[in-house]
Amino acid sequence: MGSDFNLEIIISNNSSKPIYEQISSQIKALVMSGKLQPGDPIPSMRSLAKMIHVSVITVQRAYEDLQRDGFIETTVGRGSFISAHHRNVIHEEHRRKMHEHLRLAVEAARMSGTTTLDELTRLLVMCYEEDCQ
Template sequence: MKLIINNSSMQPIYEQIGIQIRTKIMEGELSEDTMLPSVRTLAKDLRVSALTVKKAYDALEQEGFIVTVHGKGSFVACANQEFMLEEKKKEVEADLEMAIRKGRSCGMSNQEITELFQIILED
C-alpha cells in the first residue's frame, strides 16, 4: 500500500496515515475485506514507530473503517454507504466554510458570496 508521509507537516503522522487509508477506502481503492499490512510491516515501510501505525489503525477501527481480528490482522470493514456519504458531506461542508471565510477575508459581502455561489451552481 502506497502512503506518503510528510515529516514537515504540522499534522501528526498517525493522522496522515489514517486520512490516506480512509480516502483509499472511500474511493474504492481498498475494497471490503481487503487485508491491510500488519502494524509492524507498515511501520517498517514508512520508517515510523509501530505505535504510530497502531494509533492510526485504532482510530480507523473506532470510526468503523477497519476491523482488527486478533492473530489474523486488520481488514477493511463492510462498506457502510450511509457513513461514507456522511463523511463526504462533512468534507463538502468544510470546503464551503473555507470558501466563505476566504470570501469574507477579501471583503466580499454575504450577498456577493451568495451570488457567486448561484453562478457556480448554474454552470
C-alpha cells in the same frame, strides 16, 4: 485486489501533522477514492511499520483511529480489513469536507465585503449546475 497490494503511505517529517494521523488520513483517502474496497486487507501493523520505517506503536494508533472512525475492522488472527460498514462513514466524511469548504467560501465572501447571500447562492448554483472551475 489481493494480499500483495502495496499500500502506498508517504510520511513527511516536515508535516505538522503527527505520523499516525498521516497514516490514517492517507488510508481514509484511499477508501474514499474507492482504491480500497470493503473487505480489502490492509497490512499488519508490524509489516506497515516496517514498510514505512515507523514504530509499531505509531501504526497501532493510526489503526485504532481508523477502527474507531469505522474505516477498518480488525479480527484477531485474521488481520485488518476495510470495513463493509464504511459507506455511512464516507458519506459523513464527504459532508464534513463539503461543510468546511462552504464555511471557507462564506468567510471569503464576507471578507470581500461585496458579496451578498443572493450572490453567493447564485455562484453556488452556477458551480453546481455547470461544474465551475
